Amino acid sequence: xxxxxxxxxNSFEQPSFVFIFQTILICFYxxxxxxxxxxxxxxxxxxxxxxxxxIIQIIPLLAFSFGVHAKHLRSxxxxxxxxxxxxxxxxxxxxxxxKGILDIAEIFFSSGLFLSLILYIANRQRSLK
Numbered sequence: 001x002x003x004x005x006x007x008x009x010n011s012f013e014q015p016s017f018v019f020i021f022q023t024i025l026i027c028f029y030x031x032x033x034x035x036x037x038x039x040x041x042x043x044x045x046x047x048x049x050x051x052x053x054x055i056i057q058i059i060p061l062l063a064f065s066f067g068v069h070a071k072h073l074r075s076x077x078x079x080x081x082x083x084x085x086x087x088x089x090x091x092x093x094x095x096x097x098x099k100g101i102l103d104i105a106e107i108f109f110s111s112g113l114f115l116s117l118i119l120y121i122a123n124r125q126r127s128l129k
Contacts (some may be wrong), residue, residue, distance in 0.1 A: 023112065083110050
């Protein structure tokens with residue numbers, strides 16, 4: 001017999017779920033802000049081009065923003081794959097000769113986003129069983 005919906009909703013408000021979800025949001029918006037700063041420091045191009053670069057970088061993240069805020073499990077699963085792509089790109093940019101603090105921040109936020117998403121997904125699936 002299935003538990004009532006109110007018990008399922010209360011199980012997602014446990015401190016572990018709340019902490020992991022807050023970590024997801026911090027890493028999500030930290031990654032967007034890191035992309036904003038890195039696109040500002042691209043020197044030889046105009047401001048309009050910098051805005052276009054930033055928009056291109058954050059479109060995959062923004063596609064999943066509503067699903068993340070609604071705690072939609074499938075959106076979080078796909079965002080975890082996208083965050084791995086961002087992490088690979090950040091690792092490649094750190095391995096170049098010109099290393100920057102924003103590249104390291106991108107690694108931190110993208111890997112933090114991936115790990116917190118995986119923890120949230122695993123805990124939520126375990127609580128639904």
